[in-house]
Amino acid sequence: GENVEQHPSTLSVQEGDSAVIKCTYSDSASNYFPWYKQELGKRPQLIIDIRSNVGEKKDQRIAVTLNKTAKHFSLHITETQPEDSAVYFCAAGRTSGSRLTFGEGTQLTVNP
Amino acid sequence: DGGITQSPKYLFRKEGQNVTLSCEQNLNHDAMYWYRQDPGQGLRLIYYSQIVNDFQKGDIAEGYSVSREKKESFPLTVTSAQKNPTAFYLCASSEGGLYGYTFGSGTRLTVV
Numbered sequence: 001g002e003n004v005e006q007h008p009s010t011l012s013v014q015e016g017d018s019a020v021i022k023c024t025y026s027d028s029a030s031n032y033f034p035w036y037k038q039e040l041g042k043r044p045q046l047i048i049d050i051r052s053n054v055g056e057k058k059d060q061r062i063a064v065t066l067n068k069t070a071k072h073f074s075l076h077i078t079e080t081q082p083e084d085s086a087v088y089f090c091a092a093g094r095t096s097g098s099r100l101t102f103g104e105g106t107q108l109t110v111n112p
Numbered sequence: 113d114g115g116i117t118q119s120p121k122y123l124f125r126k127e128g129q130n131v132t133l134s135c136e137q138n139l140n141h142d143a144m145y146w147y148r149q150d151p152g153q154g155l156r157l158i159y160y161s162q163i164v165n166d167f168q169k170g171d172i173a174e175g176y177s178v179s180r181e182k183k184e185s186f187p188l189t190v191t192s193a194q195k196n197p198t199a200f201y202l203c204a205s206s207e208g209g210l211y212g213y214t215f216g217s218g219t220r221l222t223v224v
Contacts (some may be wrong), residue, residue, distance in 0.1 A: 034212050042217070043202065043215040043216060043218060044122075044213075046213070047214055079116075099145070099160055102155040104153060
């Protein structure tokens, strides 16, 4: 089955800096890669996703890049703000399949 | 207002008891999922269902059971066979073809 590894487990940045979270996956057939943000005590929410037919996708301050050859994908947050502080999860799966496999999460702290 | 509802928000279980966690969605999604969240371990899949009257074991199904008698409902029973049930349980749903999940707000189960 799929195995997803996520790094780092904790990340602390100053407000205005950029943050990068990286994930690797094992199943070369995976073609769907979403990212979720979970604020303390709340449900995870989808913030951005990418499919394997593109290498990069951007939405305002958030971008995701995908390297299919190396089987890794990354979340980039620019101009970080304190409200970006949360746990971020990456996930991988097949669009023809039935489930997502999640990474272990990254606790991002943005210091004012 | 469309969404996915989990109840109760907090649940306390005595040793040896079975408890059932409720998950209801009105998004007309075909697929539903149960994940367990422990600190530092990300989201682990317990059971999932892609269609009514059918479900599959996930990675940590032992000690849990589910049913899918209606499209809208996917209850999870935590049985006495689950030796370490204290955790945060998240239900999710998605359209067929593995689009991003919509998560419920979770149930925090504690064994007393």
